[in-house]
Amino acid sequence: MKKIIILLVAALLIAAYFALDLHRYLTLDGLKAGLGQFETWRTSSPLLVGLLFFAAYVLVTALSLPGAVIMTLAAGALFGLLGGTVIVSFASAMGGTLAFLTSRYLLRDAIQQRFGERLKAINDGMARDGALYLFTLRLVPVFPFFLVNLLMGLTPIRTRTYYWVSQLGMLAGTLVYVNAGTQLAKLTSLSGILSPGLLLSFALLGIFPLLAKQLMNYLQRRRVYAKWHRPKQFDRNLIVIGAGAAGLVTSYIAAAVKAKVTLIEAHKMGGDCLNYGCVPSKAIIKSARIAHQMRHGEHYGLENTMPAFSFRKVMARVHDVIRTVEPHDSVERYTELGVEVLQGYARILDPWTVEVTLNDGGTQVLTTRSIVIATGAQPFVPPLPGLDEVGYVTSDTLWDEFAKLDAPPARLVVLGGGPIGCELAQSFARLGSRVTQVEKGTRIMVREDEEVSALARDALARDGVAVLTGHTALRCEREGARKFIVVEHGGVEQRIEFDALLCAVGRVARLSGYGLEELGIETKRTVATNDYLETLYPNIYAAGDVAGPYQFTHIAAHQAWYAAVNALFGDFKKFKVDYSVVPWATFIEPEVARVGLNEQDAREKGIAYEVTKYGIDDLDRAIADGNAHGFVKVLTVPGKDRILGVTIVGEHAGDLLAEFVLAIKHGLGLNKILGTIHTYPTMAEANKYAAGEWKRAHAPQRVLAWLSRYHAWRRG
Template sequence: MKKAYLLMVITALVVGFFFFDLDRLLTLEGLKQGLAQFEAWRTDQPMVIGGAFLLLYVLVTALSLPGAAVMTLAAGALFGLLWGTIIVSFASTVGATLAFLISRYLLHDTVQKRFGDRLKPINEGIKKDGAFYLFTLRLVPVFPFFLINLLMGLTPIRALTFFWVSQVGMLAGTLVYVNAGTQLAQLDSLSGILSPSLLLSFALLGVFPLLAKKLLAVIKARRVYAGYQKPSHFDRNLIVIGAGAGGLVTAYIAAAVKAKVTLIEAHKMGGDCLNYGCVPSKALIKSAKLAHQMRQADHYGLEATSPHFSFRKVMARVHEVIRQVEPHDSIERYEGLGVEIIQGYARLVDPWTVEIKRNDGSVQQLTSRSIVLATGARPFIPPLPGIKEVGYVTSDTLWDEFAKLDEAPKRLVVLGGGPIGCELAQSFTRLGSQVTQVEMAPRILIREDEEVSEFAKASLQGDGVAVLTNHKALRCEKQGGTKRLIMEYEGVEKIIEFDTLLCAVGRVARLQGYGLEELGIETNRTIVTNDYLETLYPNIYAAGDVAGPYQFTHTAAHQAWYAAVNALFSQFKRFKVDYRIIPWTTFIDPEVAQVGLNEQEAKKKGIAFEVTRYGLEDLDRAITDGAAHGFVKVLTEPGKDRILGVTIVGKHGGDLMAEFVLAMKHGLGLSKILGTIHAYPTWAEANKYAAGEWKRAHAPERVLIWLEKYHQWRRGNAKTSPADGPATKHSDASDRLG
């Protein structure tokens, strides 16, 4: 209600301004005609006229009315260069700040709620460098100042910062206009002030903040590097610490552009993904899925059978798959690409020097112009009392531990309801374990929409997993030879016995032992970096799980490109990391894939959206494959086909997502997907049919009514009413395609 009253007052003032023809007074011609009268008033009552002029200027600026430029000229003509500049400088700044505050009060929350996701990069940029951006705009009068006032009110810049930056930034332009006002009689038009040469001068002034920013960066760097002696020459162009996905891709790119690069790894090449994560887990999932299909063979017209297998052989196959993929990440391959590989532990001595304790016991130091930290992450072990006594495995250690077993653990407790916990819980229950999954949150896969979590839970329970949500693990204990987990559920303690405990409650960045603390490099769960992946020291970068915010192999590789290019070529051009389109997949059965926003994220961010769904039970290929369950859910802008996010639950969901990732990356809407030929019968048709559902929901009903009339006329049956309906029913195919 208060906003409505304020808006009514502002509207009344603006209408009154034009109704009483006050706008004519604030023209160059009107100013010249009234100048003699103004001077007489000023001579009689200089303080009153000066104060009234200041207040009027504030009002004109605050209401974004036309005439501020003419009033600035008037200030020069009435009060001279000194006092005219002082009055206008303060009046324009106060008025601009009032316009800023009005815009913030009336529009900020609404705009941020509706467009918050798209404005996020701008908001973050304003928070970091808003003063510089504003100062640049204030120095260049090509940009309307009233527009700057209103738009800045929609950003998170502080009002005090807006005030003093505006005061300083507008001073140069104020001086030019006030000085021109002292020669008012000689001016025929405002264009006489803003000549091409003067505009060029202002444009050059506008470059000043950018130069100042560069200068401040240099000063900051000198301060950061103070106390360290920079080498006169360097042994390497780039040193990369860690040979996981982030480190391997960084080193690969550096070698490809002929930089001298050294890659340091203390353990296995390929990092977590090859040795403990993506590769072994997907190999295990495949074996478990085949065992499940054998039990469900009657669904395909075959005789169902209970699979007989050696668990030891299943785990041996997992290790064999690792060995087959290993050459892709091997020392031999990367040395062949021109990368020097050193096996050992690396520690930063200073911003340019790395000390390496080789695995053979020797120690050496290397200097490098740039360094990339890609040290990865490790499983998080919850601090449960008694957990060490009962023993546990993680997603890193289970591959070696379980390889020794002749059969799967009989009673397996999986702590954690995230993607890793869900994948492993389903796999081991299909391989014969009695699995209990414990999650303290209200549901598993908490980052997904609620319906997705429920779908996943039902799938796991259908395979035999006991999924316990809202269960908080309290402690572990041994009673005789029995291991027990004590949990809390709705205030009551519950006990479950187990043979093996698998901790899958998340992963934490590897931060210790690399010299980060000694160099003062800030960490907060991950290494703190800027938009260019730079740490405190501009020549030291971080990429992959250790940098966050995502812990995916593909995002580590994505960051690696930015880290490598910025590390090697930042003196020419730096690139901000682009996180706008990040897909991921949880490889349970059926798969859960997502890119962009889902419903709960959109609601949390206040982003308006429409939902389009296509159920896979209608897809011919899904029916033939006996997997007709799941859905494709697309979020779009209201009334438009621009894709905000996609969730796919179903077989091959991760592969189906690629088309939507490509569409979002290149700004292609659902209409483009609908207009693309998809082979029949394939799973990819689900994407087209989802686009068809959107198209059908947005069919131009009024146009269709007239088209129906047109076709009736063409049949010579113009009297038939559209209300009679079509003569034939739409085919199933036409329904799908919209």
């Protein structure tokens, strides 16, 4: 109601302005014709005329009415250079701020809700450098100031900052126009005020803050590098530390553009994903799923069969899969691509020098123009008393440790309810372990919506996993050969006996031993970087898990492009990392995949949304495959088909998500998906049917009612 009242008042004032033909006074001819009368009024009541003029100027600028330029001239003619400048300077800043606040109150929330994700980069830039951008615009009077007022109101710049920057930034233009007003009799047109030379001067003045910013950046770089001696020439264009996903892609791109690049890896090529994460975990998930299907053969019209298998062979297959994929990330392959690969430990001595302690003995010291830190992350081991005494495995070590076993652990405790913990808990339960999963939080997979967490918990429970949420691990105890973990829930302690304990409570960046502390590079949970992945030193970058904010292989590869291009070509053009569309999946059964916002994210951010949901239990292919469970849930802008986010639960959810990732990335709405032919019968039809559900909910009922009457008339 308040917004409606403000709009009505503004509309009435604007209507009155034109209805009363007041705009005739705010032309050059009108000003000249009425100047004598204005002068008479000013002579008789200078204070009152000054205040009325001030109020009128504020009102004109607040309502974004045409005529502010004429009023500025009038101020010069009536009050002189000094008086006119003071009045106009404060009145224009106040009026502009009122227009700014009106735009903010009436429009900002709606605009941010509708385009919030797309405007994120602008919002971040305004929060960081808004005053500089505004000052630059205010220095160039050619740019319509009323547009500046209205558009800036949509951004997060602070009102106080907006006012004082406007007050200062408009002063130069105000002086020019007020001075012209003092010579009003000689003025024949507004175009005569700003000569081409003066326009160029203003343009240069507007560029000055940007040049000043570049100068400040240059001085900051000099200060950062002051204590280091920069080599006159370099051995390499780029050195990459770490051969995981981020390091491999970075070095590949560098070699592809013919840069001289060295990749340094102390342990295994391929990093965590190949050796400990994505590849081995998916291999064991597949074996566990086959075992599960054999036990439930009757679901497919077959006999239930208790799978007989050698656990050693299952683990051997995991290692066979790793060895099969290994050549993709091997030293030989990257050497053929033009990357120099050194196997050893890297330490950064100064911003351009890296010392490599080679695995086979010896040391190399290399100079380079740029460095990319891609050292990845490792499992976090909680500081539980007694943990070392009872022994434990992590998602890194279990593949070698469990490969020594003849059978899966009879009693397995999994600490952690995130994606890794859930995937491995379900897999080992299906392979015959009695699994207890301990999660401190109130639910597992806490980043997903509550209904998704509940479905995941039910799925694990059906496979025999005892999921203990709200349980805090206190300590581990040993009694001879017996091992226990003590957990607390609701003030009551419980002892759980186990044969093996898997720590899967998260991963932490590898930060130690690379010389970062000595260089003064900030390292808390990750290496601190800016939007371009630069560290404290503009020629040292970080990418992948060590940089955050996401710990996904595909994000590491995504960041690698920015790290490589900025490191090699940043002197010409730098690119900010784009995190606007980030997909991920958890490979339990049923799979959980997501891109963009889910409901809990939207609520936390205050973003309005509609939910469209299609149950996969109604999909022909899912019914035929015996996988008729799960759903496709799409969040859209209210009343629009623009997609804010998608969550899919079901068979091949990670694969089905790709269509929505593409749609969000390129601004394609649900109508486009609905209008696309999907092969029948496939799981991908679920995406089309979800779009159909949205269309049905937004069908134009009035038009359909008229069509019903039309067809009835046609039938006679």
